[in-house]
Amino acid sequence: MSHPERDTRQTIVDTAERFFRDIGYQKTTVADIAKSLRMSPANVYRFFDSKKSINEAVLARYKGEHEAALAEIAAQDRPVTDRLRDMLQTSYRINQARYADQQRMHEMVCAAMEESWDAILGHIARFDALMCKVVTEGVESGAFRKVDPGEATRCIRTAMIRFHHPLLMSQCSRMPGPSIDEMIDFIMAALEPPVGAA
Structure with a gap:
């Protein structure tokens, strides 16, 4: 081209x-x-x-920016606990800025989920790969307890879904539940090695 x-x-x-x-x-x-x-x-x-392919291009830009921000944090020379916390916070902030109280943008996401599920799955796979890299590093360094990094990554993504999924962010905003900081604290505590572990 x-x-x-x-x-x-x-x-x-x-x-x-x-x-x-x-x-x-x-x-x-x-x-x-x-x-x-x-x-x-x-x-x-x-x-x-098609209009569907235009929508996919718009979402690809959004997801590409999102993934680039997470990749930059993942590559930093900082404690792995700080990087994982920042990745989760950054993912929330990006989606909050882009989709919170934006009903028409929710419509675009819904269309993508119905018409372009493979593109959504691609983003999830790339998100997981970035998280898994950091979790693996944490396990290998002893900063995190001995867990299967892939399984831990899927659990983290599921725990954070109300803070990362554009539609659930809006739907859950008025429901009782933990704050973003409380949820991240919970996740980090779940990854801590046992007291006295070598």
């Missing part, structure tokens, strides 16, 4: 994101996006074969 083509593709994604945020995924049409860009729908279809 040439530079002009990449630029056009990026402009389509930028415009679609704005429409999804302003009027919602369901109400947005490819014709709306094309008209805003002063191009024909056929030209948009040169770059994306």
Whole structure:
């Protein structure tokens, strides 16, 4: 793909994101996006074969930014306990800023879950890989107790779901439950090695 083509593709994604945020995924049409860009729908279809694929591109950008932020923390030369805590906090902050009280963005996520589940699973796999790397390092260094890193990572993701899943963040915000800090403290305590362990 040439530079002009990449630029056009990026402009389509930028415009679609704005429409999804302003009027919602369901109400947005490819014709709306094309008209805003002063191009024909056929030209948009040169770059994306459907509105679904445009939505996937918007989400891929979001997830890519999210994963890059976590990867940067995971690679830092700091205690593994601090890095894991920061990764969980950062994931929450990113999703909170992007999706909290954004009903139209929830619509976009719902569409992706219904139409593009493989893309969602890809993000989950990459999220798990980043977490698992840090958990493995913690187990090997003795900072965490002897657990199976993959199993521990899945438990951490499940424990954090109300703080990371865009729809559950909104739905659970008015329900009794732990705060983000309380949940992270609980997870970190669960990973602590037994007292007196070598």
